[in-house]
Amino acid sequence: MQAALDMIVELLVQGFWVLVFPGIFFVTSLALLWEWIDRKVYARMQNRVGPLHTGWHGILQPLMDFLKLLSKEDLTPKKADRRSFAAVPVVLLVLSFVLCMFLPIVDMNPAVPGVQGILSFEGDLVLILFISTLIALVIILAGYFSSNPFGQTGAARTGMLLVSFEIPLILALVTPAFLTGSLCVSTIMYRLTQMSPAYVWLLVLPFVIYLIASQAELERIPFDVSHAETEIVHGWQVEFSGKKLALIHMAEDILLVFSAGIATTLFLGGPYLLEFIPLSIFSVEFAAIAATTWVGWVYYPLVFMFKSALVVVILSNMRTLFARWRIDQIVRYGWKVMVPLALLSVMLVQVALVYAFPLLGVM
């Protein structure tokens, strides 16, 4: 009887973690917050006011967009394959939720040292890369399902774009794994914080490559050629409307949360901030308090949100500064510049690890 009760309590607690706090509800509200930040920065950079009248300075605008889209009529073109046409938004949303489960926001299982995400296990970095490729595949299929010439051309372009930016993304994400020798995102982040600052210099180039590649993965200007507003109307999204469109927009925002989250975890030191200060009171006592008591539950998410907000602002600035490239320029730029750069950064890290650091006596 007691075991059954414990099992039920355990289930409820796990359900709370997955569904509410570091799980779906938290990620969705974070997604809406980041879209607000993105639109506001984009507008202010253009000397515009941006959304103003919904909630404090328009902070509820993304929520209102989402709710309105939910309440609109849902159309399916007759020629489109109905079942798969309806499945695409749901698959996109589920995949992006799963991706967000790996981010170490709050210490989920104290057994393993360092903050662990909900689903963190050894080798989850490989799974993350596989799912991001899967998302690219689903987007291409979505274009073909919509049976609209704009949709097909948009899907073909997305395919070219994502394939040519998959390799730099993978190489940029794998570099921290080389440094720390583990394939679990959370343990990589934990070991990076323990290492000496010399290693951090090696991560600067992969961080830049990752930002550019994630801008391409998210199909934002200057890489938003697939749903370029002026050429082919909204690319592969042209036939979706109502609930399906709402789900797709939510999936895109959650992917933004995930990209910013991975950038903070692997390159900016994850949810640790005060621990880096050399004073013993911070790095030792505070780290212990945060790791064990409820203080961590508040402090870690706040730091995580602060750092990924920084990354979102950077991505949004990229959006305002550049014009949109043609698909052939992007593919040429992808293969001629990004892939060699990524290979170079990997070689740099290897040379540093094997030769330079032992000579300089860096541990």
Next chain:
Amino acid sequence: MTSTSNRTVVIPPRVSIPIGPQHPALKEPAMFKLTVEGELIVDAEVNIGYNHRGVEKLAESNTHIQNLYLLARICGICSATHNGNYAQAVESAAEVEIPERARYIRTLIWELDRIHSHILWLGVAFHEVGFDTAFMYTWRDREVAMDMLESISGNRVHHDMNTVGGVRRDVPDELVPKLLRGFDKLKERMRYYRDVVLHEKTFWDRVAGVGILETDVAKKMGAVGPTARGSNVPVDVRFNDPTQAYVPMMDTGDFEMILNDRCDVAGRTIVRVEETIQAIEMCSWLVKNMPDGPIRERVRPRIQPNEVLARHEAPRGELIHYLVTNGTDKPERIKVRAPTHANWVSMAHTLKGNYLADAPIILAAIDPCYSCTDRVVVVDADEQKMELVPLDVLRVRANKWYKENPRRDE
């Protein structure tokens, strides 16, 4: 990218992308049928008949004064040119000399209209290429020109400044210092945008080497305005056939025609930006030495029978009004040839051989103003062996495709 050189390789599906009649790239309804091979445009076909409003038939049942307002509404952006040119046509038909000050004010409104039209085009070109920040900045600075036009003529877009025999409103003297300050601010902003156009790499990549129109082809196809001047064709009515206040302005000799030999979209962009700066200098010259005196001449509404060809350099090219009067106060025949109308043949030629992603920027490069034109042109695919689908079949196929995607699935 499949290589289109050897034919034996599988030929990519020939997809026909209908841009329009409703498309965010086009501010007005026009149907462009681009037959695309992979990403390369093989065949371009323009159908702009959506805008035909029968203006010429309507004009024959209006008096000259009413026609001034009707013809101004042909095109929203270059409304001052249609208005001014028709007034000029009626005056030369009646063989009446209008006061000197009226000439200066009419030319000032023309040049201000060119400034606001070119800045508007620059913003739309930035938008076509996805450079939305610059699009916002240019349109914000255009507001300075719009405010000036509004303070002179009372309306931002349709000014209706001219009447038969002169101008309807005067430029008060206390407005002159404000105008001069506005011109300096505009000139300084335009110099900034010239640097942006020349040095912003992502914009320059999208514009350089795109939409090539060689000089002799431009001449043969009858291109006009900045599109022709961007391919080194000396076509400018202000210098070749000056009327109104352009005559004294050309005598001063410190303005000369702006030409560019790049023959591509970048060339046309540079010509337009340089022309805007020149237009600003022209405006300040006009405002500085504008003579005083009356601004209108009494003209009897019944115009003597006469046959007149009035030409004027609109922002987009050479505008022609062929007016025939028959002694009553209504025109016997008025033929309006808008500048964009002449650029269709050359534009359809430049579309071929470019990427689909370049189509909007090439379409925007001639600064199309469909409301001025309501005609259609078809360009055949070049001598590739592919079977060319005739126009009617394409239209039937497009309608069939529209029918297959109704709004509701039964």
Next chain:
Amino acid sequence: MSGAEAEVTERRPAERDELHKREYDLLDTILQDMADAVVAEECYVHVQPRRVFVRVHPDRLREFIRYMQREHDMWQVSTLSGRDLGDDLQANYHFFLNDKKIAITIKVNVPRDKPEYPSITDLVPGVDFVENEIREMFGIVPVGHPNPRRCELPENWPGEEYPLRKDWADPRGLMKRSKTTGPRPKEEL
């Protein structure tokens, strides 16, 4: 020559004074070279500066255009405007001689019952769609046009109706401007 305003004609020839010297030199060379192709009494220099009007026989039009392109380097085509002169239909080609800075208009009169004349699209590609427009609006058919097609009138426009002719009345009648019909009821849309 044509219709109602024969005696009060709309031609306003200018005197041979110093102001119009260049235009008269051009007109004299044309009259002297192409005397038979041109109807002499209808060619004149207009009072307005830099304007010359010339009338050509329909069958000699192509030869005249080739002559002008060869002799006077005429490449800048402006447009083609149609006119209804009562019993005749007239097509006016407007050109601009870029070096001489003179606008020349070439008139071709065709009888109303057989309105055909040889097209010049192959010589001057720029007039390709204007000739289509004149065929649609006036019924003047440029024979030999490489690509005749429906221009700006809607598809369901009856074939032989030519809206810009004087004798054509709008079947729906000019909508009375003042009468406000108000929005059409929903089911009728």
Next chain:
Amino acid sequence: MGFLRRLVDKAKIKSPWVFHFNSGGCNGCDIEIIAALMPRLDLERFGVKLVGSPRHADIMLCTGPVTEQIKPRLQRIYEQMAEPKYVVAIGSCACSGGVFRGAYNVLGGVDQAIPVTAYVPGCPPKPSAIMHGAYQLLQVLAEIMGVSPKELAPEFEEPPAPTVDTTETGAEVAQT
């Protein structure tokens, strides 16, 4: 569930996605619509977003007197819009055919082809007039939906009407 119903209704008012269609007009109104989205007078403050495809849009801004050739396309585009859809006729051509009323090829007004919800007269209406029209439309929709219009945009103040001597103030207003 009443709260959720009211929230969704409020959402319909707060995020009107707009889509522009020119049915043969002189594009004077089109450039004024775009000028209303520009920094000086930003329509995005109401959450208005210009989208490219009829599927995504709620409100169709229609300009120009409907010409004979574009009428079938206009009706088909109107059908493609998702259900709670509204049409705003911008400019006197769209309201009544304007200057081109009476021409043989012009239908004379958008309401001859599709049902119209709101009219913004003017040839062309100034951007501040279009903004006022949009705000009025949202208020009317708010009353229909039962959402109290007061908190639609509590701190909304009249947009800065450009005074006569506007050369430098125009620029200053734009700069702020």
